Structure formats: structure tokens, C-alpha cells
Amino acid sequence: MENDQDILIRCLSVTKQYKKGENLVTPLDTLDLDIPRGDFLAMMGPSGSGKTTLLNLLSGIDQPTSGSIEVDGVAIHALSRRALAAWRARQVGYIFQLYHLVPVLTAFENVELPLLLDDLKRRERREKVEAALSLVGLSDRMHHFPRELSGGQEQRVAIARALVADPPLLVADEPTGDLDRESADAILGLLQTLSREQGKTIVMVTHDPKAAGAASRTLHLEKGQLLEAVS
Amino acid sequence: MLLPFSYAVRNLYRDRTRLAQTLGGSALVVFLVMGAHALNEGMRKTLSASGSPRNMLILGKGSEESMQRSEVSEQAAGITEASVSGIYAPLGDRAVSPQIIHMANLGLPDGTRIRGLVRGVTAKALLTHPEVTVMEGHFPGPGEIMAGRLAWKRFGIDEGDLVPGTELRFDSATLTLSGIFAAPGTVLESELWMNLNDLRTLAQRETVSAVVVRLDEGDPADVQLFTRQRLDLELSAVTEQSYYARLATFYAPVRAMTWTTAALIAAAAVFGGLNTLYAAFASRVREIATLQAIGFRRTAILISFIQESLMTSLFGTLLGALAAVLLLADRVIYLSAGAFRLGFGPETLFAGLLAGTLLGLVGSIPPAIRCLKPSLPQALRD
Structure with missing residues (x-):
């Protein structure tokens, strides 16, 4: 049993339902989950099992139909859309399968985006962006546009963008799903480093058992329910 | 942000x-x-x-909206000059100008036919329309015609087709272009002006279209009163400004x-x-x-x-x-x-x-x- 102070995310009886045509779909059903600080958690399960829905709820992209989600003591299920946007800007970094970089901005400008939401001077922003790009090994590509980068490099830029504002929580939805093995290994290594050395809490959705193996814990979801936890 | x-x-x-x-x-x-x-x-x-607030148009009763359709007795100009007070009169010459407005077909020396508004005037027209200045040549005398500086555009011909000295055919008569005039910003610039008596003969009219009176101290209401009193002449008076304002409504x-x-x-x-x-x-x-x-x-x-x-x-x-x-x-x-x-x-x-x-x-x-x-x-x- 973890000490309450060690828990970053606490989900209690979380249910998510939505209507699809005439049918009521329940991708998550009364789910309870605690995620400790610094954890590197992998979530696996078949398509439609509720992995991405859970990831969206934990990161404040979506809100539950019922139940509560607390992240670092903040009841995010009760926040307004505007407050949730501000919360996401400070607390969460996102890594998507298809990188979701803005194509008309350079690597530097893409990474700088989250910092624009803070009251920082241009010089401070530049230092942070350069540090983040250096951490992912892309200092020499900072003025390149996404179309001038490989898939692995684009994902590293996306990781730098997720990291740059120093959020305690990183969420990754299939971060290696679109990469070759070598690039995928590099990305997973980077995530492990961030968890181990910077104490980031990482929640990663994956279909790939090898990617899940890089995490410190794996959760299996099926039909909106947690099946088991594997350390 | x-x-x-x-x-x-x-x-x-x-x-x-x-x-x-x-x-x-x-x-x-x-x-x-x-x-x-x-x-x-x-x-x-x-x-x-195009319409001066100081100018009054005396038109035939019932033709207040069209100078072209209007018919005013020949004597109306003289009677108006004698009856209305406060008429503009530089050097004693009273600004009362009888005019004929006629849509005419004219022929250029090369055989091109043009159709446009011809205004038959006397020299007094320059007193009632001081905005008109002869830029080139001279005011038309008998057998002559003068063109507004935009007339050539109006007729869709070359500017060189309407220069002083050009001969224009008007029915059986030949008219010589005596000059070019300007009247900045008014519709007059696309007209042709010629001698009143010549146009009366060529258009076979016994009347004029309108008498234009330019007032100095006079009150437009006096001119209107005059036209109402002279029932025998069957006249109506409108300010030139209101005439063109009505044209604008048209x-x-x-x-x-x-x-x-x-x-x-x-x-x-x-x-x-x-x-x-x-x-x-x-x-x-x-x-x-x-x-x-x-x-x-x-x-x-x-x-x-x-x-x-x-x-x-x-x-x-x-x-x-x-x-x-x-x-x-x-x-x-x-x-x-x-x-x-x-x-x-x-x-x-x-x-x-x-x-x-x-x-x-x-x-x-x-x-x-x-x-x-x-x-x-x-x-x-x-």
C-alpha cells in the first residue's frame, strides 16, 4: 500500500459512457486505480478496451461520466473546460503516436508552444527549448521543419515539447507505434531515462509487449475493466 | 495566451x-x-x-421632369427677364438663357453616325452656366457647333474625331466644330452646344425647351410665383438643383x-x-x-x-x-x-x-x- 503522498493519480469508480447512435457505450466501467509518483506505467489491452479513454481522462482531455479523478490533489473531474485547459498546460505533457507536430513550425517553435502559455521572457523560453531539444539529442535540428525530420526525430521533438514545461505527468499514446524498431528502442530508452532520472510519472498506452517491457508496471484492460497488474 | x-x-x-x-x-x-x-x-x-441652387429652370407645365419633352413659348424668356427681379446681371446683361434640348443624329466626315444631346444656346448660356469655359476655339456662332470635352467618349469615337474645324452633318446642314468646352464634374461635358436659332430651324421647333434664369439676390419663390401668375404661358419653375436631384432619383x-x-x-x-x-x-x-x-x-x-x-x-x-x-x-x-x-x-x-x-x-x-x-x-x- 502506497502512502497517500506518493500517489500522483487516484481514480475512484471512474465510469465513462457515451452514445453512439442509439447505443450507450461504456468504454470504462467503475474503474479504481492509483498511480504512484515517478511510476512508468504501461497500459495494454485489445482495441476498444478503454486504454485511450483512460489516458484521456487521466490527462484532462476528457471527463468521466461518473467517479472522481484526482491528480496531485486536484479533482480534475470537477474542473471547468477553461480551468482544465490551464491545468493541462502546467501538469501534463502529451506524446502521440503520430507525433502531432505543427507542420508550419520548426522543431524549436513546436517545442516552444507550451512555454507560450507561461509568462516567460523570450530568453528564458529559448534556454528551456534548447535544453529540451538537447535532452532528446536534437540540438542540431532545432530549425528544421517536421517534414525535414525522420519519424524517430519527429517523435523526439514531440517528447521535447511534452517535457519543456516540466510537467510532473507525461502521457504517451502508442509513442512507438509508427516507428521502426531502432527508433522505437531509442524513444523507449528516452522515456525510461525521464522516469528514472527526472522522476516523471509516465502513463503509456501500447499494443507492443516490447514497449510495455520498458515500463516499470503494466496494466491490462479489457471491456473497460482492469484485469491484472504486472510489475 | x-x-x-x-x-x-x-x-x-x-x-x-x-x-x-x-x-x-x-x-x-x-x-x-x-x-x-x-x-x-x-x-x-x-x-x-450639374444643378446650381441659383439657377431656375422655367419649363412647360407638366414637363417638370424632362427638359427634352418641355415646350416653352419663345416670348417666355423676354417676359421673364422683364418680370422677375433679382436676376444675376453682370455689366447689366441679365442672365436669362432660352435653350433647346434635342437628341440628334449627326454624321462625321468619315460617315460615322453619332447620336447625342445637342443644346441650342445663345451667348447668355455662359452667364447662367459660369462653370462652362471654352478651352479651345470659340463659342459657336451660326453654322457652328461646340463639343464638351467628354463628348467624344460619350459617342465612342476618337478624341481626334472632334477637334475644331471638323465638319458635322446635321440633317441637310453642315456644321463646323468651333471649339471644345469644359464644365468640370457636370453632365454638360458630354453635350454638344450650337446656335439656338440654327437648332430651332433644324429641329423644326417653334418653341424652346426651357428658359434658364440665374438669380443674384432674387428668391426662387418669386420665379415660381411669376410662372403661376402667367397662366397664359403654361409655365412651371423648378430650381436646377431639384431638377437634377429628381433625375438622380430616376x-x-x-x-x-x-x-x-x-x-x-x-x-x-x-x-x-x-x-x-x-x-x-x-x-x-x-x-x-x-x-x-x-x-x-x-x-x-x-x-x-x-x-x-x-x-x-x-x-x-x-x-x-x-x-x-x-x-x-x-x-x-x-x-x-x-x-x-x-x-x-x-x-x-x-x-x-x-x-x-x-x-x-x-x-x-x-x-x-x-x-x-x-x-x-x-x-x-x-
Whole structure:
């Protein structure tokens, strides 16, 4: 049993339902989950099992139909859309399968985006962006546009963008799903480093058992329910 | 917090075909709005400048709306001169000018036929119309005719076809062009002026069309009272200004039609532009969702969309305005009442700028709202 102070995310009886045509779909059903600080958690399960829905709820992209989600003591299920946007800007970094970089901005400008939401001077922003790009090994590509980068490099830029504002929580939805093995290994290594050395809490959705193996814990979801936890 | 301005700028170049379509649409709308505005302003200014508040037109009763249809007895000019007080009289010469307005067919030496308004006048017409100045040659005497400086445009011929010395055929008579006159900003500039007696003979009239009286101290009401008292002459008096103002009302349907045509074409351009923006914004749904996931508010994204759309429409406005100035400024439009120079002024430019700005603002909001409408998880999945 973890000490309450060690828990970053606490989900209690979380249910998510939505209507699809005439049918009521329940991708998550009364789910309870605690995620400790610094954890590197992998979530696996078949398509439609509720992995991405859970990831969206934990990161404040979506809100539950019922139940509560607390992240670092903040009841995010009760926040307004505007407050949730501000919360996401400070607390969460996102890594998507298809990188979701803005194509008309350079690597530097893409990474700088989250910092624009803070009251920082241009010089401070530049230092942070350069540090983040250096951490992912892309200092020499900072003025390149996404179309001038490989898939692995684009994902590293996306990781730098997720990291740059120093959020305690990183969420990754299939971060290696679109990469070759070598690039995928590099990305997973980077995530492990961030968890181990910077104490980031990482929640990663994956279909790939090898990617899940890089995490410190794996959760299996099926039909909106947690099946088991594997350390 | 707003998105960087460079995001809006660089989005313009994402799809050059779309950019060209939006630019073209905005430019077309602005061009049409400026053209319609300039035409209306030109007509309004020309018609209002054509009528002096000091001039009274004495017309045949029942013909107050058309000098061409009006018939006034030959003696009316003399009787008016003797009966009305306060007439402008430089060096004792009283400004009372009998005139015949006649639509005539004339022949050029090369056989070209032209049809236009001929005004039969005496030298006193220069007292009632001081805005008329003979630029070249001299005032027409018997057997002569004088052309307004825009008449050649009105007839669609070369300027060189109407120079002093040119011989014009009017029925069986040959008239020599005695000079060119200017009357800036009035419909007179597209007319031909000739000797009153010659026109009376050629048009086979025993009456004149109107008597123009220029007042000095006199009260227009006195002239009207005079026409009411002389029932035997069957006259009516209107100020020249109100005559042209009424003429302007006659052209209201023409003006309405110009605006309607401009509005219809503009509406088509707006719908085309909306469609282009819908497609442009819709292709970015996931990118927009990513920005929201990072923490940018919908308002910030909406502002960025508006910036992008405004930049395109304002650049289109610049192109449209430039095209309008290059192609339409100083252009003269001819209607039966005379020639109208398109009235380009600050108001026309403002109308174009307003149209372009509204286009950018209003045109971007529906596609932007549609793009921001899907829920965040759905948009990220898209």
C-alpha cells in the first residue's frame, strides 16, 4: 500500500459512457486505480478496451461520466473546460503516436508552444527549448521543419515539447507505434531515462509487449475493466 | 495566451491554390464594391454638381421632369427677364438663357453616325452656366457647333474625331466644330452646344425647351410665383438643383441594380471563400486539437484563424483596390442623362476596406467554429 503522498493519480469508480447512435457505450466501467509518483506505467489491452479513454481522462482531455479523478490533489473531474485547459498546460505533457507536430513550425517553435502559455521572457523560453531539444539529442535540428525530420526525430521533438514545461505527468499514446524498431528502442530508452532520472510519472498506452517491457508496471484492460497488474 | 503570429502567417502558404482562391475572391468582392460605390458616387456628385441652387429652370407645365419633352413659348424668356427681379446681371446683361434640348443624329466626315444631346444656346448660356469655359476655339456662332470635352467618349469615337474645324452633318446642314468646352464634374461635358436659332430651324421647333434664369439676390419663390401668375404661358419653375436631384432619383433603380449585381457576385465569392476556409480549417482538426491538449484555449485558436483569414482578405483587398484604381478610376460611364466620371475618393477606399475586413472577419468564424466543435478526444482521433 502506497502512502497517500506518493500517489500522483487516484481514480475512484471512474465510469465513462457515451452514445453512439442509439447505443450507450461504456468504454470504462467503475474503474479504481492509483498511480504512484515517478511510476512508468504501461497500459495494454485489445482495441476498444478503454486504454485511450483512460489516458484521456487521466490527462484532462476528457471527463468521466461518473467517479472522481484526482491528480496531485486536484479533482480534475470537477474542473471547468477553461480551468482544465490551464491545468493541462502546467501538469501534463502529451506524446502521440503520430507525433502531432505543427507542420508550419520548426522543431524549436513546436517545442516552444507550451512555454507560450507561461509568462516567460523570450530568453528564458529559448534556454528551456534548447535544453529540451538537447535532452532528446536534437540540438542540431532545432530549425528544421517536421517534414525535414525522420519519424524517430519527429517523435523526439514531440517528447521535447511534452517535457519543456516540466510537467510532473507525461502521457504517451502508442509513442512507438509508427516507428521502426531502432527508433522505437531509442524513444523507449528516452522515456525510461525521464522516469528514472527526472522522476516523471509516465502513463503509456501500447499494443507492443516490447514497449510495455520498458515500463516499470503494466496494466491490462479489457471491456473497460482492469484485469491484472504486472510489475 | 495567443498562438504565435508566425503560425497564422505560415498557415497562409500551406496550400497555395487555396490561398490564390481566397485572395482572388476577396479581391473580386473589393473590386466590385469599390466599382459600385464609385459609380454611385460619380452619379451623385455629377448630378448634384450639374444643378446650381441659383439657377431656375422655367419649363412647360407638366414637363417638370424632362427638359427634352418641355415646350416653352419663345416670348417666355423676354417676359421673364422683364418680370422677375433679382436676376444675376453682370455689366447689366441679365442672365436669362432660352435653350433647346434635342437628341440628334449627326454624321462625321468619315460617315460615322453619332447620336447625342445637342443644346441650342445663345451667348447668355455662359452667364447662367459660369462653370462652362471654352478651352479651345470659340463659342459657336451660326453654322457652328461646340463639343464638351467628354463628348467624344460619350459617342465612342476618337478624341481626334472632334477637334475644331471638323465638319458635322446635321440633317441637310453642315456644321463646323468651333471649339471644345469644359464644365468640370457636370453632365454638360458630354453635350454638344450650337446656335439656338440654327437648332430651332433644324429641329423644326417653334418653341424652346426651357428658359434658364440665374438669380443674384432674387428668391426662387418669386420665379415660381411669376410662372403661376402667367397662366397664359403654361409655365412651371423648378430650381436646377431639384431638377437634377429628381433625375438622380430616376437613376435610383440603376444604382440599386449595380449594388444588387455587386452583392450577388460578392455573395458567390463569399460562399466560395467559406468553402475554401471550411476545407482549409477542416484539414487541421487534429492539429488544432493538439494545440488545445497542450493548453491553448479555443479563443486563442479562433483568434489565430481570424488573423489568418484577415491577412488573406486584406491582401486581397489591396489587390482589389489596386485593380479598381488602375482599371476604373477616371473611367467615364455614359447614360442618357450624360457622362458620369466614376467617383473615387476616400469613401470608396473605405467601402472597399470595410468589405474586405468584414469578409475576413465574418468569413472565418463559421469554418473556425465548425473546426473547433468536435470534442477533444474525437478531434485527436480524427
